[in-house]
Amino acid sequence: MARIAGINIPQNKVVRIGLTYIYGIGNKHSHDICKSLNIPSSKRVNQLTDDEILRIREYIDKNFNVEGELRRETSVNIKRLIDLATYKGSRHKKKLPVRGQRTRCNARTRKGKAIAIAGKKITPLKK
DSSP states (O other): OOEETTEEOOTTSBHHHHGGGSTTOOHHHHHHHHHHTTOOTTOBGGGOOHHHHHHHHHHHHHHOOOHHHHHHHHHHHHHHHHHTTOHHHHHHHTTOOSSSOOOSSOOHHHHOSOOOOTTOOOOOOOO
16 A cells, blocks of 8 residues: 555556645646656556655655645644734635635635525625
């Protein structure tokens, strides 16, 4: 079983796809890793030798922030914005969209399930 950065990589996946299961490594980075370590992109995870797994693990540790480190870094960045009382920080604090999306009729993913308000009259949008 290939265990890289604390994640069990699925055995039957192609190496390039299997590496994307690690938080912080997407398609581009996994392609770059395979290219720099001379691992064929069609090779499956269960066909990797122990030496190749070790080389992948060392390369990722040396060149990328992944998993816990990356999650910690992003949470610290968000906390910093909240502490500085920036506009983006206030949006994070209120659990609203941060990047300028409209919230009148969308943003359900970020805001959560709709709550019915008694006696509120819905007015149609003006054109």
